[in-house]
Amino acid sequence: MISCKLQMSKNPKKVNHEGIRNLLKLAKKSEYYRDFIFEFSKKSRKPIITSGNNHLFDIKNLAVDTKKLIYYFFDGGGVNYLNIFPFTKKEWEKRNEYIADCYKLVGISNKDSAWISLPYGPWIDGHMSQDAVRLIGCNFLPATLSNNQIMMQRIWQEAQQMDVNLIISSPSILRFIEKSINGLELSSKINKAILSKDLVSKRYKKYFKNKYNIDVFNVYQVDNIFIGIECKYHNGFHYDPDRVLIEIVNERSHLEMVKYGNMLITSLISEAIPVIRYKINNKAKINFNLCRCGSNWPRLNIKETNIDKKYEISGGVNFSSSQISNALSVLKPKFKECLLEIIENKEGKCLMNFYIKFKNSDIEKIKNEKKFIEKIKNSLENMSLNFKDAIFEGYAEIVIYFRVSNSKKSKKINLIKIKDKRILNQK
């Protein structure tokens, strides 16, 4: 048994003790946390970090009776598993109230009219944003993106008639919208964009500000855990410490919150599957100084790192090199290296060229194996639910090239290098 104490004594702000106690009570009912004993002590200074977050989002880890649930959403996952996000009514309402509060923080009011172009269906994003803007009282158009420009233009016509001035989307979907409609029209109508799913670079924000006069506000969420939002000063993600608890750690101990380290996220509004000390590899620190925007919520400053770097394809879908490595590990001969080139055409569709290098001696084996390319393609397409859907809907296409390991290196730049994880593990 491992004793795990939630450590927050270094957080100078008030801590939502009751929220933590309730969460820990719930966690005892979840299989995932069965091996941990949670104690809460504000005096404790000894940090114990929970091991990995693998497969937390699974039905078997429910902490409540299924009769209490109102939604199952899905996301990502891997080759052989799906991430399932169950919600109780209370949790759904609390979460969307939090999102509405975050939207209000960036000045969204019932005077705004929003086009919510996030994915709907089994994905949480569209449903959640829709409920949040409903709470604020905005007019809104729930219209996810379409994979053809004519349809996008038609949706845009409707958006114009509704005086839409706010787009709630993801970074890649906003780019897709930009390509699908006349940019000039975008500039004359839209003045705000709230982007979730991925982190947005300063360059990206500057581009939309300079070209279209659109203020881009980035939302920070990881694995569907909603964390916070940037204000107009773009100096970190504001988060409500009563709803989200963030600890900064390194491999061995807690760090001072103002120093960069890995994050442990505890969502105090999670219920169906309690999210406790969920480890996130992005490096971050916390800024407790009062922001110029006037909000007294602390800010999370994320350091851009290469750990689990995400790459994106059209359709608002992203993936990491480790996901590809996992997908390729179904191959019998281990590959030496896989280079991925993503080329986007004018319509915003992506061609994904995979250059897979094998040892000379393995080439014959590959030639003899039936349907080898199909097998690789199939495994890559099934990398995650989002990816599978993007390929099916035609946002991206996979092309496989084989190379022997001593072939000349490609001169092309911007290639994503993926190593066989089995070789890496051996090392």
Next chain:
Amino acid sequence: MNRDSSRKEIIRKLKSLPFMGEANLSSKINELLFKNEKDLRVYFTSGTTKRPKAIYSSSGDIERTEDYIKWFCEVEGIAGGETVAVMMDHSLWAVGPLTCLAHIKAGNLVIPIDLRNKNAIKEILDSVNPTVISTLPSKLEEFHKIIPKKKLKAIETTGEPMSQKQRERLKKIFNNVNIFDAYGMTEGVIGVECKYHNGYHYDENKAYLEIKSFRSNKILEENIYGEIILTNLLSMAQPIIRYQTGDVGKIKRERCLCGLNTPRIFLKGRMAKTHYILDGVRIKKESVKDILKNVLKTLPKYKIKIQSNKGLMTIEINLSEISETKRRLLIKKISEINFDILNLTKTGQLKVSIMVKA
């Protein structure tokens, strides 16, 4: 004035109002409404033109409609404790989100699914083992092999008419699970079948129906077929008053075997000859005829054939003779006949072909 006479007075006033056609839904008045009101959302409904009709709803409208559909769940006997996979579109069109919200109100757990990839749908369905499937009859046919049947208690269908033959076929596929069909449109939710499948029960205080003569504006008596006229009493943001649905039906008021004494509406197709394609998307024979006349300048003998081949729907129009240019123009015009057809063709779900047969 007592309640009955007050109601009679309201109905008398309602009947003095003019009928509302499809064109009224895309009038400028609605756009002005939208610009001046708050807390509105817009859903779309297929029209006969290239532009979809926009229907505006307030949160109050949505909540009242949720309550009404919750009653449907009660009539179907699936209110509470069910795991419901709602396999419909969840943005743009109202029926998916409304079905989800109503089931949640009825105490069920909901899984919204709008994917088209069979493997992905299978993966989700297998992981949750739904007890209820809510979808369109054409989707049931398309996905029947991947729907887990072990725990299935009921199937809800809507969006497309379901023939008796199709119902029997689906019942057989799904091991005699009860299939409840609901009748409605984006302009208003109307009614639902009970276990006796003898017409759609509806609540007159939520959806007020009248039956209009095909030839005149005369309102017909009970039990006589005519065009169904809908007044949506749940929608306040964008009033739908005496809306000509284009559907043919009759009203019966006698008590049903299930014990409910609400009126029932019996459907008998559409006023205009209509072909249903997929996901409730339809094409009017009259619209195709107009395009043919327009492009070919005369109206030759033709035949429309709708068929499904390995997941791809095709509209095949057989003509005796046509030039290549005109053939291409016809395909283009028919592919763009309305917003939904355009969407299906652009997403590769539908193909329009012109066959020349001597």
